[in-house]
Amino acid sequence: MSVIVTGASGKLGRLVAENLMDRLPTADLVLVSRHPEALRDFAARGADVRYGDFDEPLSLRDAFAGGDRMLLISTDAVGRRFTQHRAAIDAAVAAGVGHVVYTSHPHPVAGNPLGPVAEEHGETEEMLHESGIGWTALRFGTFAELQVQPAALAVAAGRLVTNGGAGRIVPISRRDCAEAAAIVLTTSGHGGRTYEITGPEALSQGDLAALYAEVSGRSVKVTPIGDKMLVMGLVLHGTPRPVARAIAEFGRAVREGFFDVVDPAFEGLSGRPPMSLREVLIPHRGDLLEVA
Numbered sequence: 001m002s003v004i005v006t007g008a009s010g011k012l013g014r015l016v017a018e019n020l021m022d023r024l025p026t027a028d029l030v031l032v033s034r035h036p037e038a039l040r041d042f043a044a045r046g047a048d049v050r051y052g053d054f055d056e057p058l059s060l061r062d063a064f065a066g067g068d069r070m071l072l073i074s075t076d077a078v079g080r081r082f083t084q085h086r087a088a089i090d091a092a093v094a095a096g097v098g099h100v101v102y103t104s105h106p107h108p109v110a111g112n113p114l115g116p117v118a119e120e121h122g123e124t125e126e127m128l129h130e131s132g133i134g135w136t137a138l139r140f141g142t143f144a145e146l147q148v149q150p151a152a153l154a155v156a157a158g159r160l161v162t163n164g165g166a167g168r169i170v171p172i173s174r175r176d177c178a179e180a181a182a183i184v185l186t187t188s189g190h191g192g193r194t195y196e197i198t199g200p201e202a203l204s205q206g207d208l209a210a211l212y213a214e215v216s217g218r219s220v221k222v223t224p225i226g227d228k229m230l231v232m233g234l235v236l237h238g239t240p241r242p243v244a245r246a247i248a249e250f251g252r253a254v255r256e257g258f259f260d261v262v263d264p265a266f267e268g269l270s271g272r273p274p275m276s277l278r279e280v281l282i283p284h285r286g287d288l289l290e291v292a
């Protein structure tokens with residue numbers, strides 16, 4: 001059985017590729033990327049590394065040829081992903097791929113304050129449902145590694161400035177997301193299933209501040225702030241306005257409960273609990289203290 005991973009040179013893609021190396025004969029692993037040269041190490045170990053770019057649909061014909069199953073890693077090009085993912089799904093159908101596993105998002109619905117960041121995932125899930133191909137959606141919670149930078153800033157300031165209100169997040173490590181994807185790609189019984197792949201516990205802003213304090217050994221208190229003040233403050237400190245807005249939208253989505261999903265699916269698939277945010281942050285203790 002030949003398994004394709006798209007976007008294989010990204011952070012998640014490489015982790016999935018590494019995990020699949022232990023589950024498949026390496027010759028059955030097809031790694032597709034816009035940067036095949038970045039995957040030389042996998043090619044040297046026997047993986048089939050191919051060029052493929054969703055913005056060049058013709059490149060996908062050769063990239064996906066002979067694949068039985070495929071992990072479609074959502075791209076980072078927010079606003080263009082509907083077209084990109086459409087090209088990938090059409091090419092998978094044309095190449096005779098039997099099953100596509102898609103990396104989705106919690107609550108990928110209209111009305112999510114994240115707008116296209118979330119909605120494009122829902123649109124892609126719909127495309128898969130209608131494509132006639134076998135599919136599985138993996139709705140990953142927020143990546144735990146993305147908490148390192150905000151944690152470092154909070155430690156440096158001694159306060160976690162947040163518009164997240166009473167909202168909670170359920171971070172999951174990329175490594176666990178990659179393991180869930182590799183399991184679904186190489187085992188049966190996942191057709192037509194949507195899995196919420198989340199961390200072990202929902203964390204409030206107070207929980208996050210306490211955890212940042214515990215890991216860093218510094219005091220961190222929560223400072224609540226409104227959406228507009230947050231954007232203004234970030235812009236005053238040199239953050240480009242669109243980035244400041246995106247940060248505020250994330251906080252609003254947290255506040256309104258769009259990330260508050262705890263689900264046992266990861267443990268059901270892997271047989272072990274997912275890593276906690278504490279376990280992810282501890283090796284980053286030096287990073288948390290770097291800004292201070």
Ligand SMILES: NC(=O)c1ccc[n+]([C@@H]2O[C@H](COP(=O)([O-])OP(=O)(O)OC[C@H]3O[C@@H](n4cnc5c(N)ncnc54)[C@H](OP(=O)(O)O)[C@@H]3O)[C@@H](O)[C@H]2O)c1
Binds near residue numbers: 032033034052053054
């Ligand atoms: N759950 C979360 O918290 C969270 C947070 C951020 C992002 N995400 C989503 O998860 C994805 C993977 O995250 P990551 O951390 O691994 O991000 P990353 O390292 O920035 O990777 C970006 C990914 O997009 C792919 N890509 C970009 N343009 C493409 C194109 N034209 N055709 C095909 N592939 C394209 C890249 O593939 P190549 O460079 O190899 O071609 C790569 O896999 C992101 O792209 C995003 O959709 C989830």
